Amino acid sequence: MKIKSLLTCGLGALLLTACNDYLDVETPSKYSIDDVFSSQKDAGEALNGVYASILTNNCFGQAYTYSLVLNSDVDYVSNSKESRQSNTPQRYDCDANSSTVNSVWNATWTAIENANNFIFNLKNGSIYNEKNTEITQMMGEAKVLRAMLYYELLCYWGDVPFTFEPTSATENFAPAITSRDVVAKALVEDLAEIAPKMKFASEISEGIERASREACWAMIARIALQASGYSLRHGATDTSIQEGTYGYMGKPTAELEQYFLEKARLYADSVIISGTHSLKKDYQQVFYDECNMQVASGDDPIFELPFAIEASGTIGYRQGPTFQSNAGETDYQWGECNGGQYLESFYRYSFAQGDARKYVGEGFWYYDYQGTPIIRASYGLHNQKWSKIWNTTSAYTKISTSNTGINYPYLRYADVLLMYAEADVKLTHTVNAKALACFDMVRERAFRNATLPAVAVGDEDSFLKAILNERKFEFAGENMRWKDLVRNNMLAETIYWTFMRNWAVAEDAGVGVTWGDNVEDHDGVEYFDNRLLPNQITYIYIKNPAKNSLDLSYYQNTTLPCLFVLNKEATSNELKTTDAAGTQIHSAVSIRNNPQLWFEDNNLDYTAIKKPNDESPENKVAWTESADFYSKWYDEDGGYPQAAVRYSLYGYIRGGVNAGDYGSIYLIDNGVAKKIEGGQILTEYPVIRYLLPIPREALRRGNYTNYYGY
Numbered sequence: 001m002k003i004k005s006l007l008t009c010g011l012g013a014l015l016l017t018a019c020n021d022y023l024d025v026e027t028p029s030k031y032s033i034d035d036v037f038s039s040q041k042d043a044g045e046a047l048n049g050v051y052a053s054i055l056t057n058n059c060f061g062q063a064y065t066y067s068l069v070l071n072s073d074v075d076y077v078s079n080s081k082e083s084r085q086s087n088t089p090q091r092y093d094c095d096a097n098s099s100t101v102n103s104v105w106n107a108t109w110t111a112i113e114n115a116n117n118f119i120f121n122l123k124n125g126s127i128y129n130e131k132n133t134e135i136t137q138m139m140g141e142a143k144v145l146r147a148m149l150y151y152e153l154l155c156y157w158g159d160v161p162f163t164f165e166p167t168s169a170t171e172n173f174a175p176a177i178t179s180r181d182v183v184a185k186a187l188v189e190d191l192a193e194i195a196p197k198m199k200f201a202s203e204i205s206e207g208i209e210r211a212s213r214e215a216c217w218a219m220i221a222r223i224a225l226q227a228s229g230y231s232l233r234h235g236a237t238d239t240s241i242q243e244g245t246y247g248y249m250g251k252p253t254a255e256l257e258q259y260f261l262e263k264a265r266l267y268a269d270s271v272i273i274s275g276t277h278s279l280k281k282d283y284q285q286v287f288y289d290e291c292n293m294q295v296a297s298g299d300d301p302i303f304e305l306p307f308a309i310e311a312s313g314t315i316g317y318r319q320g321p322t323f324q325s326n327a328g329e330t331d332y333q334w335g336e337c338n339g340g341q342y343l344e345s346f347y348r349y350s351f352a353q354g355d356a357r358k359y360v361g362e363g364f365w366y367y368d369y370q371g372t373p374i375i376r377a378s379y380g381l382h383n384q385k386w387s388k389i390w391n392t393t394s395a396y397t398k399i400s401t402s403n404t405g406i407n408y409p410y411l412r413y414a415d416v417l418l419m420y421a422e423a424d425v426k427l428t429h430t431v432n433a434k435a436l437a438c439f440d441m442v443r444e445r446a447f448r449n450a451t452l453p454a455v456a457v458g459d460e461d462s463f464l465k466a467i468l469n470e471r472k473f474e475f476a477g478e479n480m481r482w483k484d485l486v487r488n489n490m491l492a493e494t495i496y497w498t499f500m501r502n503w504a505v506a507e508d509a510g511v512g513v514t515w516g517d518n519v520e521d522h523d524g525v526e527y528f529d530n531r532l533l534p535n536q537i538t539y540i541y542i543k544n545p546a547k548n549s550l551d552l553s554y555y556q557n558t559t560l561p562c563l564f565v566l567n568k569e570a571t572s573n574e575l576k577t578t579d580a581a582g583t584q585i586h587s588a589v590s591i592r593n594n595p596q597l598w599f600e601d602n603n604l605d606y607t608a609i610k611k612p613n614d615e616s617p618e619n620k621v622a623w624t625e626s627a628d629f630y631s632k633w634y635d636e637d638g639g640y641p642q643a644a645v646r647y648s649l650y651g652y653i654r655g656g657v658n659a660g661d662y663g664s665i666y667l668i669d670n671g672v673a674k675k676i677e678g679g680q681i682l683t684e685y686p687v688i689r690y691l692l693p694i695p696r697e698a699l700r701r702g703n704y705t706n707y708y709g710y
Contacts, residue, residue: 037125040134046118047138050145053114055312058107060305062314064152065408065479066341067100070690071649072491073498074472074481076344078379080643082657084650092495092651095693096710102695105157108149115146116166136197137204143194144211144219144303147187148410151223154180155483158231158691161702164190174702181252184227188263191220195267200276201302207295209306209407214276218302218411220267221419227252228260228426229487232691234707245709246670246689249489261427268420272438277302277413279445283356284385288556290407291316291390302411309395309405314338316406319477320387322366322376328399330369332560334388335400339366342380343476346501349525349532349569350472354450357473360385364539365563373563375539375627379502379644383477390556414442414474422467431463439463442470464488482690492652492685496667497522499653502633503665505533506641510634514678532569535631539563540595540624543607561609566595595624638662652688671709 036042055061069075071090079091086097094101119142122128122135129135146164153160162178163170164186194216201212208215234247251257271277279300281289286300295304307313322339323330330336343361351358363382365373376382388396388404395405417438424435436457443452457463471484485491501523504515508528516528527533546558555562595608608624635642640662646655654673656664666673669686676682693710 037121037127040127040132043122043125043127043135043138047142050111050114050118050142051306053107053111054145054149055305055307056107056111057312057314058103059111059149060408060410061307061312062318063100063104063107066314066318068104068156068692069341069477069479070482071344071495071498072481072485073344073350073494073501074347074476075479076342076347076380076498076648077340078342078644078648079650080647081650082643082647088650089692091647091649092688092690094651096696096699096706098693098695101692102697105695105698108153112146112149113166115142115149116164117168118142119146119164120166120169130197133197133199136194137199140194140198140213140216141211143190144216147191147219147223150183150187151219151226154183154223155226155486156692157694158233159183161704162186174704177704180231181227181256184223184260185256187223188220188227188260191216191223192263192267195220195270200274202276202298206306207297208301208304209295211303214271214274215303215411217267217270217274218416221264221271221416221423222411224260224267225264225419225423226483226487228257228264228423230489231486232687232689232708245707246687247691247708249492249687258427261423265420265423265427268416268423271302271413271416272420277416279413279441282448283445284359284556286409286412287360287385288390290409291386291388291556292393293391293395293405293407295407300413301407301409302413302416304407304409307405307407308403310400310403311405313404313406313408314402315408316386316388316390316404317402319383319385320389321363321382321384323389324367324369326369330371330398332371332389333394333398334391334396335398337388338402339363339382339387341383341477342378343383344498345379345381346505346523346527347476348381349523349527350469352447352453354453355446355473356449357446357476360476362568364537364565364568367560371560373541373561375537375563375625377537377627377629377632379633379648384555385477387556389560392558409478414445415480417442418467418471418474422464425460425463425467429460431457431459435463439467439470442474446473486690491690492688495649495652495688496682496685499649499665502645502648503641503655504528505630506633506645508533509535509631510636510641511639518679518681533630534567534569535629536626537565537567537629538624538626539565541609543609545607 036046053059057063068089070092071077077090079088081088084093086095087100088094089098089100119139122139122142127135150162159177159180160183161175162183163172163175165172167173195213198213198216201208201214204210204212228251230249230251232247233250252260277298277300281296281299286296289296290304293309305313307315318338318341320337320339323332323334323337325336348358348361360383361381363376363384365375366382367373386406388400388406421435421439424432439457447453455466457466468484468488472481475481482491485494497519500515501519504519505527507514508516520526520528525532540563542562542564544558544560544562633642633645641655646662651668653665653667656662656666665676667676667686689708691708693706694704698704699706
C-alpha cells in the first residue's frame with residue numbers, strides 16, 4: 001500500500017505554525033493537550049502533521065533532494081554566470097541574502113518546532129503510556145524525523161541553535177548555537193533510548209513509509225558516522241572577509257571520534273543482524289517500483305519519504321529525461337518533466353564494465369512535447385533513477401507537473417552495509433571478514449548480470465577507498481556524495497579535479513591539452529590518448545525496444561521512441577568497426593549511412609524509425625544523425641573554455657572573469673583568488689567553503705554570528 005496523503009490530514013494540520021521563522025515562533029502552542037492528546041487517533045493525526053511539515057518543498061519535498069544538492073564529481077548543475085551569485089549553493093558561492101538558504105532554514109526550524117511540540121505534548125498528554133506500543137511508536141517516529149532535520153542542519157550549517165524543548169514550554173525564541181559534536185551526541189543518545197520501543201517496518205501497516213525501529217537504528221549510524229569525520233570548523237573570531245577566515249577541516253576529539261564510530265558500527269550492525277532488509281531486487285527495480293507507487297517490504301528501502309501524487313514531492317520531475325510542454329501540456333500521459341538534476345558528464349567513465357548502476361547516469365536524450373527524442377549534449381547527463389515517464393499506473397495527466405508523489409528512499413540497506421564497513425575499517429584499521437562481506441553484498445547486486453571485477457582491498461587505505469568509490473556508484477542523485485567527501489576530507493581535492501577534468505576536455509577540443517596528462521593520471525582513465533571522448537556522437541532514432549533483444553532494458557519507459565547512441569565512448573564496442581581479428585567491418589561513416597549493418601553484425605534487432613513528417617525514400621530505412629558533444633566545451637571564436645566550464649564551481653575554482661583572462665584558472669584560497677599556472681600539480685588544497693551562512697533574517701532575531709568569511 002502507499003499512503004494517500006499526509007497533507008490532507010485533519011488534526012495534523014494544527015501542527016503547522018503560522019510563523020515563517022523558528023526564531024519568531026508563535027506562542028502558546030498550537031496544541032490543546034486535553035483535546036488532541038487524550039485520543040490515540042487524534043495524536044496519530046497530529047503526528048501526520050509532523051510528517052507533512054518535512055515534506056514541503058522547502059524541506060525534503062525539494063530543497064534537500066534538489067536545491068541543496070551541492071556539485072561534486074557525481075551530482076552537477078552547470079552555471080555560466082561570471083560573477084558571484086547569492087542564490088547558487090550548488091557552486092559554493094551563495095551568501096546570507098540567499099532566498100533559498102533562508103526558506104530552507106525557516107522550513108527546517110518550523111518542522112523541528114512541530115516535532116518538539118508533538119514530543120512534549122504527547123509525553124505530557126493523558127494517553128501517554130510507555131507500555132503502549134502504539135504510543136511509543138509514535139514517539140519514536142517523531143524523534144527520528146526530528147533527528148533527520150537536525151542531521152541536515154549539521155551537514156549544511158555546522159554548529160547550529162539546538163533544543164529539544166518547544167518554544168511554548170520555554171519561550172526561548174533564540175536557543176544558543178551549540179557545537180555540532182554536542183548536538184550529534186544528543187541525537188544519538190535520544191534515538192538509542194527510543195529505538196527498542198519502536199516497531200519493525202513489517203509490524204507497521206504503512207511499512208517503510210513510516211519511521212521504524214530499523215530506520216531509527218540506521219539514522220543513529222548515519223548521524224554518528226558523519227559526526228566521527230571531518231567538517232569545516234571555525235576559530236573564535238574569524239568573522240570578517242579576510243585571508244585565513246574560511247576556517248579549517250577538523251574532526252572531533254579522539255575520544256568522541258571513537259564514540260561515534262562505535263555507535264555507527266553498532267547500530268548499522270543492529271539493522272544487519274535483524275534480518276529485516278535485503279538486496280534481493282535488482283538495483284534499477286528499486287527505483288522503478290518507487291516510480292510506480294510500489295512500496296517495498298523487506299528489501300533495500302528502509303524508510304521512504306511518503307509523498308502524495310499531485311500534492312507533494314518533485315522526485316521524478318527533476319530527475320530523468322526532460323519532457324517539454326506546450327501551453328502547459330504534453331502529447332503524452334505524463335505531463336511536463338524538468339529533468340534538470342544532472343549527473344556529471346564524466347561520471348559514467350568511472351564505472352567498471354557490467355555495473356548496472358552506470359545506466360542511471362546515461363540519460364543521453366530528452367523529449368519535446370510531442371515525444372520526439374532530442375540528444376542531450378551537455379555538461380551533465382540525466383539521472384535515470386526516477387522519472388514520471390517510468391510510471392505505468394496512469395497516475396498522471398498531460399498537464400501534470402512537479403508534484404509527482406514518487407517516494408524518496410531516505411534510508412537504504414545498501415547505505416547501512418557500507419556504513420558498517422566504513423566504521424569498522426576506521427575502528428580496527430584492518431579489513432575484517434564481516435565488513436568485506438557487507439561491501440561485497442552491495443557490489444554483487446550491481447554486477448548480478450555480469451562478471452564481478454576484482455577490487456584491491458588488501459589494507460585499510462585501499463579498503464576505505466573502495467568503500468567510498470562504492471558509495472559514489474551506489475548513491476548518485478541521493479545527496480550523499482559531497483557529505484561522504486566532507487566526512488573523509490576529500491571535498492576540496494575532488495572539486496578541484498572535477499573542474500580540471502572539464503577544463504582539460506575543453507582544451508583538448510580547442511588548443512590542445514595542457515592539463516590532460518594530469519587529469520588522466522589522477523582519474524586512471526585515458527580520455528585523450530585513446531580518444532575515449534567523442535567530439536561527435538552518432539545516434540539512431542529507434543522504436544521503443546520494449547525490453548526486447550535490443551539491450552536497452554535500463555530504459556524503463558516502453559512507449560516513447562528512443563535514441564540508440566553508437567559511440568557514447570569512442571573506443572568501446574558500442575561502435576564496433578572491426579572484428580576480433582582487427583579486420584575492418586564498417587567505417588563510422590558507413591555505420592551512419594546504413595546503421596542496419598551495424599545492428600546485424602552485433603546480432604541486435606533493427607528497429608530504426610523514419611524521421612517524422614518525412615516520407616522521402618532515403619529516410620524510410622533509418623533516421624540517423626550526429627551531434628557535437630565534447631567540442632561544445634570550448635569557445636572556438638574566443639579561444640577559451642566555455643563559460644559553463646569556467647564558472648560551474650565558481651566559489652572554489654574558476655576561470656578568469658575578465659575579458660582577456662578567460663583562459664586563466666583561479667583557486668579560491670580563504671577568499672583570495674590565486675592563479676594556477678598551466679600544468680601545476682597541487683599537493684595541498686585550501687578548504688572549500690561548503691557550509692551555508694545563517695540567513696540575515698535569523699541573525700537579526702538572535703544572538704548569532706556568521707563565520708567562514710560570510
